[in-house]
Amino acid sequence: MSRLEVLKTYKIYIGGQFPRTESGRYYTPLNKAGNPLANVCLSSRKDFREAVVAARNAFGSWSSRAAFNRGQILYRIAEMLEGRKAQFIDELILQGATNAQATTEVHTAIDRLIYYAGWCDKFQQLFGTINPVASSHFNFSVPEPTGVVSIIAPQSNSLLGLVSVIAPVIAGGNTCIVLASETKPLCAVTFAEVLNSSDVPGGVVNILTGKPNELVKYFADHMDVNAIIYCENDATHHKLIQEKAALNVKRVYFYDKVNWQSADAENPYFILDTQEIKTTWHPIENIGGAKAGY
Amino acid sequence: MAKTINKKNTVKLDFNIEYAPAPESKSSASIKSKYDLFINGKFEKPLSKKYFDTINPATEEKISTVADANNADVDKAVKAAKNAYQKTWSKMPAKERAKYIYRIARMIQERARELAIIETMDGGKPIRESRDIDIPVAANHFFYYAGWADKLSYAYPNKKIEPIGVAGQIIPWNFPLLMAAWKIAPALATGNTVVLKPAETTPLTALKLAEIIQESDLPPGVVNIITGAGATGAALVNHSDVNKIAFTGSTDVGKIIQRAVAGTNKKITLELGGKAANIIFDDAPLDQAVEGIINGIFFNQGHVCCAGSRLFVQESVYKTVLQKLKDRLETLIVGDPLDKNTDIGAINSKQQMDNIHKYLKIGEKEGAEMYQTHCVLPKKGFFIPPTLFTNVAQSSRIAQEEIFGPVLTIQTFRTDDEVIEKANNTPFGLSAGVWTDKGAKIFNLTTKMRAGVVWANTYNKFDPTSPFGGYKESGFGREGGLHGLSAYLK
Known part of the structure; x- marks a missing residue:
């Protein structure tokens, strides 16, 4: 008698835990042949709000970690992903990719994590400045993370796109809530398991599954979210996001023109998008000049 | 009108100085009785056929009449800017572009005295500030950004450098010429053309700048300056040929603008309100800190988005600092800006004075204790004595909302953690101040303040090379320095 396969329950990822949606709702994305992929959590507004609380709580310690340490953790994510390559390739194939496409996507995703792991302790040197002010002051500007970022991940490239939007955000010290691809959510949940075993503190990345049409409004209007990233070319959503974002002057980024498989999809300017520039002044005492310049 | 230092309710001062009046002469300022709109290199009568008065807030006397641009005027200005962008400015070699901006910087320097007098007459700020800060820093801003024009590829490695197109710029009344410089200089250096709208209460130095720009032979349409109130600004924001909106002003209006451009491809940068914490530790050099507090909140009558309007004093030195502050307050001379x-x-205006009075009432109603200096205010004009509030609750509206006037709220704290929490507990995030002699403590505080500009053992310093702008609801984008370029690049 053949062995009965154990099916996986796809749950969401909030604050380092894997709960089901509080709403008890689910949806059933289909594969190319029209067969159900799995029963997936249809996350609610309340799930999102709980994820924001988790992300905000995680922000202080994540943003104050040494940049070098964040680099090591991103590298660790890549290591874990490498070790579970086969599972991701299987899931991508289930979701309709060819074996070759799936393999390329997983490899590129791993390499992209390595790429951003390296930037963690370097982009500050690229984007920070020492400013030669005319008065007797020492003045410098450094990038600091914007805060909590809500992300609607790309619908296609369900693994590579997801990794490509999360990596620069957390490399820069932000925390985030990500809505996975609606039709291809399997890899996102499995990626949450990778994160959970990669020394990424709970709450730094929170992953929900569900429908953008239902949730985009809340991703855009939450008052404790500082920035929003949206990856589709949907004019209605763009307008809605920009209008709601104005409630608390959120930073809005649309990555709808990015080809996630291309080399253009990785550069430090993606990190800079969710950074704020802080400028610090301090007087320089002019010894002997008797002009302290306070 | 000599002023005497009033000593009532203060510790004994062992001096008593009377200052003789030292008014700056108005004679070197030439102000026309009427100003039209500066469009396509010429002063044009407004299609609206309407004008409004601009007054001196220190005397309530009319200074001049300026045009009130309507939708058709805005359209004309935007078309001129678009035409200049396509035909002239985007095609000009960057080195030539730079030389025009340098030329404008020099001409501002040459006419600095006149500009300072007009700035003070139109806006009410002390001549010492317009002379020593507003005008020179405005000129320096043009000088700084001029040099960037032909060096942009070094600013953003491996990135394609492209201007955005027509920039619509709306500026406030607190630093009229300086804000015009902050907006125009980087926009031109990066190859954009401009339609600038100064605030309706302070249009004159922007119009003098228009005269300078005309004299500089800058190609027509590269900079257009149109006057008007909110409706003019709205028309500019909503014009379909504007590619970029840069706004400095209140958070409320900033949010309206952010909503208004939703669904368009317009780029936007916002420099909005603030409610900065100015934090005094017990190991700070207290006399210097008191000067810093004064400069932090009373500079430019407190009409400063980065004003240090929330003072936090460590409990152990609270009484000393409060007494020093009150003593120093009594020596401040309030009066003729010239x-x-x-x-x-x-x-700056009757409207703003009413708004500040509203907050003074709110503060008292909320149970805070108000202290005002005993200076004698001029009979005419809009004046408010420097004001302190003690016994202020963190939740009080005077501690949460931007007052934009010479009003300081004072709170105390015991530990570093407590003050960091309190200081960051605001939707704003523009600036902060920290006063302590301990270097390690400075960096603990400056890194934990969620604010774009942090002054340690100093306050309210500005420089063209130094990026300025906010976190959170204080806006996004930077002005000044290398970082200020990106606001005008695709």
Whole structure:
């Protein structure tokens, strides 16, 4: 008698835990042949709000970690992903990719994590400045993370796109809530398991599954979210996001023109998008000049 | 009108100085009785056929009449800017572009005295500030950005450098010429053309700048300056040929603008309100800190988005600091902005004065204790004496909302953690101040303040090379320095 396969329950990822949606709702994305992929959590507004609380709580310690340490953790994510390559390739194939496409996507995703792991302790040197002010002051500007970022991940490239939007955000010290691809959510949940075993503190990345049409409004209007990233070319959503974002002057980024498989999809300017520039002044005492310049 | 230092309710001062009046002469300022709109290199009568008065807030006398641009005027200005962008400015070699901007910087320097007088007459700020800060820093801003024009590829490695197109720029009344410089200089250096709208209460130095730009032979249409109130600004924001909106002003209006451009491809940068914490530790050099507190909140009558309007004093030195502050407050000279001895000039407008009075009432109603200096205010004009509030709750509206006037709230704290929490507990995030002699403590505080500009053992310093702008609801984008370029690049 053949062995009965154990099916996986796809749950969401909030604050380092894997709960089901509080709403008890689910949806059933289909594969190319029209067969159900799995029963997936249809996350609610309340799930999102709980994820924001988790992300905000995680922000202080994540943003104050040494940049070098964040680099090591991103590298660790890549290591874990490498070790579970086969599972991701299987899931991508289930979701309709060819074996070759799936393999390329997983490899590129791993390499992209390595790429951003390296930037963690370097982009500050690229984007920070020492400013030669005319008065007797020492003045410098450094990038600091914007805060909590809500992300609607790309619908296609369900693994590579997801990794490509999360990596620069957390490399820069932000925390985030990500809505996975609606039709291809399997890899996102499995990626949450990778994160959970990669020394990424709970709450730094929170992953929900569900429908953008239902949730985009809340991703855009939450008052404790500082920035929003949206990856589709949907004019209605763009307008809605920009209008709601104005409630608390959120930073809005649309990555709808990015080809996630291309080399253009990785550069430090993606990190800079969710950074704020802080400028610090301090007087320089002019010894002997008797002009302290306070 | 000599002023005497009033000593009532203060510790004994062992001096008593009377300052003789030292008014700056108005004779070197030439102001026309009427100003039209500066469009396509010429002063054009408004299609609206309407004008409005601009008054001196220190005397309530009319200074001049300026055009009130309507939708058709805005359209004309935007078309001129678009035409200049396509035909001239985007095609000009960057080195040539730079030389025009340098030329404007030099001409501002040459006419600095005149500009300072007009700035003070139109806006009410002390002549000492317009002379020593507003005008020179405005000129320096043009000078700084001029040099960037042909060096942009070094600013953003491996990135394609492209201007955005027509920039619509709306500026406030607190630093009229300086804000015009902050907006125009980087926009031109990066190859954009401009339609600028100064605030309706302070249009004159922007119009003088228009005269300078005309004299500089800058190609027509590269900079257009149109005057008007909110409706003019709205028309500019909503014009379909504007590619970029840069706004400095209140958070409320900033949010309206952010909503208004939703669904368009317009780029936007916002420099909005603030409610900065100015934090005094017990190991700070207290006399210097008191000067910093004064400069932090009373500079430019407190009409400063980065004003240090929330003072946090460590409990152990609270009484000492409060007494020193009150003593120092009594020595501040409030009055004629054109007098070179004046520390605090006129409130910019009647409307703003009413708004500040509203907050004074709210503060008292909420149970805070108000202290005002005993200076004698001029009979005419809009003036408010420097004001302190003690016994202020963190939740109080005077501690949460931007007052934009010479009003300081004072709270105390015991530990570093407590003050970091309190200081960051605001939707704003523009600036902060920290006063302590301990270097390690400075960096603990400066890194934990969620604010774009942090002054340690100093306050309210500005420089063209130094990026300025906010976190959170204080806006996004930077002005000044290398970082200020990106606001005008695709």
